[in-house]
Amino acid sequence: MPARPAIRQVLLKVHSRCNLSCTYCYIYTFADQTWLTQPRCMSRETIDLAAKRIAEHALLHELAEVQVIVHGGEPLLAGVAVLDYLATTIRMQAPQSTRVAFGLQTNGLLLNEEFLALFRKHGFRVGVSLDGGRADNDRHRRFADGRGSFDGVAAALETLRKEPSVYSGILATIDLRNDPVQTYRELAGFAPPRIDFLLPHGNWETPPPGRSPGGQDTPYGDWLIAAFDEYYTTPTAARPSVRIFDSILSLLMGGPSGSESLGLEPVDLLTVETDGSIEQGDVLKTVGVGQAATGMHLTTHSFDDALEHPGLRARLGGLANLGPQCRQCPLVKVCGGGHYAHRFSPDNGFSNPSVYCPDLTVLIGHVRARVLRDLQPCQP
Structure with missing residues (x-):
């Protein structure tokens, strides 16, 4: 019997501003500019409400674990005191039977010993955004005055290397x-x-850089294939996990995905903005104004109310909520239609393949062929 739908990941926007001005940021550079109306920092009253809603949902659904992802803007702008209050309050409110796992995504520029002590205290796992070496990173990830961020981020990563209980990894946007x-x-x-x-986020109306809607070229698939081959030939003990590759490999073997961008598992995440508004995945802001909104707020609605929203229901629906082209595709159990936001078109809404469909097709095909070749029996 399938598990009852529930929210198992809550993304809390603790600060709505950022100390970088990245050229591709989905919060600040797309059509939805609602961040301008948000409070800069989540108040303690809103944190209290969020903790209450998380606790009541965990209790009702008897959840063994809830993941709380602290996000922004740049979440470290909220400061140590706010993050300490948030983690303490949520953990105190949660049922004793529910483990609360805290994650945080940052650009790393404000990381210091005070933050590290906080992360150790509450068991935070911290990811840092970096797109590559200095030139590759600083093409997009810059301060408002044009200065690059690489040196500061690299210093933060070197600090995190010494904190294996805290360091969760690197997030990199492909260029x-x-x-x-x-x-x-x-x-x-x-x-x-x-x-x-x-x-890079985009869809059929606003395609990502280098991706021609309807074209059968595969620039991103080719890029990822080259990275995969380097990853795959690196000795296992010496290589990091790479989420997209590990997800494809797992799905090809009949396992779980571990990514909202692949596979048919329900996407059990919602977002809480700094003012307490309940939203869907905030990447939907790349689709258009109000696409992430639910019209709900912590003061008036529970997470179970949010589960009744058509957008959230669609992301919990698996194969049945994909468009006809995806449902008939032999790769659907692995691809899963791609990221929900990447399927949008003005004509068909989200009932489309991903704008990256050719790229995902060639990448999955390459990974499968590479693995099958390695599984062939040795010749006598």
Whole structure:
């Protein structure tokens, strides 16, 4: 019997501003500019409400674990005191039978010993955003005055290397101008437990850089294949996990995905903005104004109320909520239609394949062929 739908990941936007001005940021550079109306920092009253809603949902659904992902903007701008209050309050409110796992995604520029002590105290796992070496990273990840961020982020990563209980990995957005093998090696040089390569956000109306809607070229698939081959030939003990590759390998073997961008597992995440508004995955802000909104708020709605929202229901629906082309595709159990936000078109809403469909097809095919070749019996 399938598990009852529940929210198991809560993304808390503790600060709505950032100390970088990245050229591709999905919060600040797309059509949805609602961040301008949000409070800069989540108040203690809103944190109290979030803790209450998390606790009541965990109790009702008898959840063994809830993941709380602290996000921004740049979440470290909220300061140590706010993050300490947040973690303490949520853990105190949670049922004793529910483990609360805290994660945080940061650009790392404000990381210091005070934050590290906080992360150790509450068991935070911390990921850092970096796109590659200095030139590759600083093309996009810059301060508002144009200065690059690489040196500061690299220093934060070197600090995190000494904190294995805290360090969760590196998030990197793909730029086709960056050499994939060099990028993989640059990131792996910081010894992250995991690398998460992200496809730039876009859809059929607003395509990502270098991706022609309807075209059968595969620039991102080719980039990822080159990175995969470098990853795959690296001795296991010496390589980090790479989420997209590990997810494909797991799914090809009949296992779970571990990524909301692949596979048919329900996406059990919702977002709480700094003002207490309940939203869907915030990447939907790349689709259009209000696409992430639910019209719900912590003061008036529970997480179970949010589960009734059509957008959240669609992301919990697996195969049945994909478009006809995806449902008939032999790769659907692995691809899963790609990231929900990447399927959007003005004509069909989200009932489309991913705008990256050709790229995902060639990547999955390459990984499968590579694994099958290795599984062939030895010749006598």
